[in-house]
Amino acid sequence: MAAGGRGLCRATGAPLCPSWRRAHGEARGGLKPAYDAVVIGAGHNGLVAAAYLQRLGVNTAVFERRHVIGGAAITEEIIPGFKFSRASYLLSLLRPQIYTDLELQRHGLRLHLRNPHSFTPMLEASAGSKVPRSLLLGTDMAENQNQIAQFSRKDAQAFPRYEEFMNRLAQAIDPLLDAAPVDVAAFQHGSLWQRFRALSTLKPLLKAGRILGARLPQYYEVLTAPITKVLDQWFESEPLKATLATDAVIGAMTSPRTPGSGYVLLHHVMGGLEGTQGAWGFVQGGMGALSDAIASSATSHGASIFTEKTVAKVQVSSEGRAQGVVLQDGTEVRSRVVLSSASPQATFLKLTPQEWLPKAFVERVSQLDTQSPVTKINVALDRLPDFLAAPNAPGGQPLPHHQCSIHLNCEDTLLLHQAFQDAMDGRPSRRPMIELCIPSSLDPTLAPPGCHVVSIFTQYTPYTLAGGKVWDEQERNAYADTVFDCIEAYAPGFKDSVVGRDILTPPDLERIFGLPGGNIFHCAMSLDQLYFARPVPLHSGYRCPLRGLYLCGSGAHPGGGVMGAAGRNAAHVVLRDLKSTRP
Structure with missing residues (x-):
């Protein structure tokens, strides 16, 4: 959601490219009645799974409900002229095998590695005329x-x-x-x-x-x-x-x-x-360029990717095996296997007919911890932030600390704990933890000359507010104003440089990107929901109680982050199963 108010623009919601169809062409030959494999969701894990399956001869189709591929790894022109990695915004965890196997560099992926990578300025009022201290870490x-x-x-x-x-x-x-x-x-x-x-x-x-x-x-x-x-x-x-x-x-x-x-x-x-x-880095053109590179690798081998095609349910044969999907418009698409990069909750509680799943399994999925503290704020600026602890150069060009993850309100672990306690009381943190990144400091193609795009990852904000309040525009703006006041204390003039902002609270992240509770990992990365137990015990190997249905998103092992491992691992499990059941 974009905030209204004085000096702010409303989001257009327009993607970086007009659409996947116009940028790359609709899937060759249009929608077919049957495929070897169907993937629900064109998030990066779903695209990785499709790319591996198709490369190894499994005819695969991907169905995405939105107008743009990538799930949370997308680029959108939220404010005219400013291109944002609207949800995920940094790359490091992508598995090296995927980078190599899918030839992502050949398919257009370009990276800007950051060094140094972490900048923590201090608020030291007692410093007087002295420059406040800061902590800059790199390689x-x-x-x-x-x-x-x-x-x-x-x-x-x-x-x-x-x-x-x-x-x-x-x-x-x-x-x-x-x-x-x-x-x-x-x-x-x-x-x-x-x-x-x-x-x-x-x-x-x-x-x-x-x-x-x-x-x-x-x-x-x-x-x-x-x-x-x-x-x-x-x-x-x-x-x-x-x-x-x-x-x-x-x-x-x-x-x-x-x-x-x-x-x-x-x-x-x-x-x-x-x-x-x-190493951590920014993707040239924003995170959507990563998703485009993976998709290009998949389609170059014959995979079909469809946008604005919402899957309504998983089809199940009379023998109790997944045999395809039904789209929202009623179209039936048959397949030997179905992979879902959607969350476990969406996959098993909404898309899969409940009569084919054990009651105990459904209960465990419904009890998954999806609490999220995250509100993401995307900001367009007409100039670089000027930090008291590291003043800007006379010409206004980016300095090393501008390319870092800039940590604000992070001088003391007690501050982090107090911010957490606020959320436990049902209110946004009064002094939130802020991770601020300026990808345009390394990739000037994201903003008009002299301007910048900023990703502000903040916590803690509860999904449900105390006192009967809801995350309406007034509450969004009030929280964003708190965040901006905090940034202003470290970098005076920041608020005056704002051209527009896009505020995504936990309910917004859930609604737009399908993240349960706004959780960027689909479900919490706590020890009771990892490895053997992700998403639930005895069903951690991508296979599900319904034969022929596989989980390949962040809710599966090894979890969230833009790493692609769940998609790659699930594809290999599917390949083994298809070989063992081939007539």
Whole structure:
């Protein structure tokens, strides 16, 4: 939603390209009555699944309800002349195999790697005429240590060991991302042959154990303890701890003091781009360009992608097997298998006939934790923000800190916890956690000359407000004004530079992008909803109780983020099943 009010523009909702059909042409030959595979939803995971299936000879069609492909990885021209990555806005977690296998660079994907990558300015009123301090972190470890030493020499010495410790844990988790979880159901209920075949699913887990070795108890603590407890064991300076803690709560309705917040941090440090471990970057042309590259790879091998084709339900044969889908206009499309990149809730509670699903399974899906703290605000500016802690250059050109994730209200982990407590009371945070990115600092094609687009990822905002309030335009604007007041304190003049804004609260994220509760991961990335238990125990291997139906979105293992792993892994499971059932 775009906010109204003085000096603000309303969103047109127009996509970057007029539509998928006009930009790339409707699927060759039009809609056919039958395919080998049908994919529900053209989010990045659905597109990845379709690309892998089609490359390996499975004739695949993708149906997307919106006018634009990409799910949450889209580019839209919300304000005339300004092109936004409207939902997801950074890339790092995309699996390297996908980048290579789908030849995404050949299909137009261009990246702008960021270095440095994190900037945390301070509010130091007592500094007087002095420039307030800030923490700037990047790939240069010596410079990182110099930055940290402003706050603690002890922490500067400890930081390389901490990075090595976390990188080793990320290396251990890495093989788990590219394979289905251990097939517990096969071990419990399968035939002798199925149990033998399921042994292969143990390999990634055993490899992870070998990497962690004797330090497994310490790593176990990282995954299960509050991240504040973990960080307190390493560091003493609050600006460093709070900056690191933001990755432990990003997108999660948790406090840094919540047990298990360490895994969310790990989820955000395990990526890399173009061979650089831990690198994050902006996609040239916005995140929609990534989705376009994946789609181009899929269609180049013959996949069919349809927009504005809403799937109404999954078709089930009399033998209890998925056999296609019915579109909203009544069109029936047959297929041997159906993959859904929609959320587990949409897939199993809305699209699948309930009589074909076990009651206990439906209950577990309906009980999934989908709480979300996120409100995303997209902003058009007529000039760069000018931070007190890092004043702009005379010519107004972007400086290194402008390309970072800029963390505001993150000087102290207590601030993050207090912001969380506000949301637990049913109200938006009075001093929200803010991650601000300026992709046009590296990609000037996104905005008119001299202007910039800004992605503001904020939390905490509850889905349901206390006191009977609802997220109407007045409440949206009031919260956005709070966020802008906070930014103004760090960068005076910010509010005067605003050309327009687009405010997406949790209900807006749910309505527009199909994210349950506004949760960017489809369901929480808590330990009880990961690996064996994602989306629910005994159904974590992409297969579902209904034969021939597979889950391939962020609600499946290994979870959310623009990584594509769920789509790739699900496609391989489908391929194995199709081979075993081929006449």
